[in-house]
Amino acid sequence: MELLAFGKTGWGDELFIATLMTIAVSITAMIIGFFFALIFTPLKLSKNKFFNFIGNSYTTVIRGVPELLVIYLFFFGGTGAVMYVASIFGYNEYIEINAFITGAFAIGIISGAYSTEVFRGAIQSIDKGQFEAAKTLGLNKFGQFFKIILPQTLRLAIPNLSNVWQITLKDTSLISVTGLVEIMRQSYIAAGSTRDPLFFYSFAAVLYLLLTFLSMKIINKLELKYSRGY
Amino acid sequence: MDLELMINSLPKLLSAALITLKLLSVSLIIGLFIGLLFAILRLNKNIFINRFAYGYSYVFRGTPLLVQIFIIYFGLGQIEYLRSTFLWIILKEPYWCAIIAFALNTGAYTSEILRSAFQTIKPGIIEAGKSLGISSNIIFYKIQIPIAIRQSLPAYGNEIILMMKGTSLASTVTIMDLTGVAKYIISTTFKPVEVFIVAGSIYLFMTFIIHNVIKFLEKKYSFN
Numbered sequence: 001m002e003l004l005a006f007g008k009t010g011w012g013d014e015l016f017i018a019t020l021m022t023i024a025v026s027i028t029a030m031i032i033g034f035f036f037a038l039i040f041t042p043l044k045l046s047k048n049k050f051f052n053f054i055g056n057s058y059t060t061v062i063r064g065v066p067e068l069l070v071i072y073l074f075f076f077g078g079t080g081a082v083m084y085v086a087s088i089f090g091y092n093e094y095i096e097i098n099a100f101i102t103g104a105f106a107i108g109i110i111s112g113a114y115s116t117e118v119f120r121g122a123i124q125s126i127d128k129g130q131f132e133a134a135k136t137l138g139l140n141k142f143g144q145f146f147k148i149i150l151p152q153t154l155r156l157a158i159p160n161l162s163n164v165w166q167i168t169l170k171d172t173s174l175i176s177v178t179g180l181v182e183i184m185r186q187s188y189i190a191a192g193s194t195r196d197p198l199f200f201y202s203f204a205a206v207l208y209l210l211l212t213f214l215s216m217k218i219i220n221k222l223e224l225k226y227s228r229g230y
Numbered sequence: 231m232d233l234e235l236m237i238n239s240l241p242k243l244l245s246a247a248l249i250t251l252k253l254l255s256v257s258l259i260i261g262l263f264i265g266l267l268f269a270i271l272r273l274n275k276n277i278f279i280n281r282f283a284y285g286y287s288y289v290f291r292g293t294p295l296l297v298q299i300f301i302i303y304f305g306l307g308q309i310e311y312l313r314s315t316f317l318w319i320i321l322k323e324p325y326w327c328a329i330i331a332f333a334l335n336t337g338a339y340t341s342e343i344l345r346s347a348f349q350t351i352k353p354g355i356i357e358a359g360k361s362l363g364i365s366s367n368i369i370f371y372k373i374q375i376p377i378a379i380r381q382s383l384p385a386y387g388n389e390i391i392l393m394m395k396g397t398s399l400a401s402t403v404t405i406m407d408l409t410g411v412a413k414y415i416i417s418t419t420f421k422p423v424e425v426f427i428v429a430g431s432i433y434l435f436m437t438f439i440i441h442n443v444i445k446f447l448e449k450k451y452s453f454n
Contacts (some may be wrong), residue, residue: 066398198305
């Protein structure tokens, strides 16, 4: 227990901050993933072969390649890519990208591929009559989508999105390889300086279990809220 | 785009892919046994056995694979007692530590897949077996298990692919699998995009093969 004391003697406060960092990265990655899903879901549903191909390649490649490899691509390639773009605008100094942004972006792209699949499935399982009814009501395209289709999609998507959230949360542990101090990295540091890896990694496992448990509770509440009337 | 590097790194990456496949197949075989065992325990009516099996799958599905590997590789070595037993021969090798972690992890997911497959078997099928006078043991081995395996093929196919991606974590405990070698080449040449394309293609090719093998098996063992 001494090891977990707050303040200078223990690792309690460090691990607490690291847990907040894990939550922050997960939420950021999830939101970035939603943006990707917003772009790629219509592409996957499109009847145009070319758009369809782009949408399918995104989800197939990201879901078929290990997360760690994607993270290495961003970690080693991110700086180079940003510096290349900057050099076009005439800026040639060394730019270092924040580990948080690289990590959240890499995990976000992965999470986005899973979200895209979830949204595609949800939209496809909505009854055709709903689309037609929306048209008959005389709503414009935006109204049709945001007032009729999206709320129903969300209801169908939430159970599967909770799986995506769990995957995203667990994937953030991989960002530790880039040096961002989240739960895993902090446990690594603590284990190294106290020579007590068993305790700290087990404690990390407990923290992750706690996070997945709490998020399940919250998601179940959301699920109830969105299935009112069903 | 550095084509020369891509061609030069291909043989190294391909031989590393063999290690990935080895890790995958060994942990899948062990994991399948663990999964079957825990699926049966989950269906047990004794509440303690039942809870124990649920706890196992909850813990292994609720924590990242990376934590599990680190606990087994760095953590268990810390226990003095273990160092004096024969287990130490296994636990001092990163290769076996990775396999233990992968097998326990995939075992947890497999047990969930098989459990739900067992629960979806129609009672009529078991009753039909009983009415033919077959003993309940044989009903279990000859009727329930084959149907459950067929039932869980699509979900298990996904699990194989997830596990294949999971083996990339072996590179964090010094094993030079496909991801490990890819990282090594990236960090020595600073050409992440090229290496990612080659290594990624190898992974995608393996995913493609697994996907099609499962599809073939599904068709072969379909009920119709």
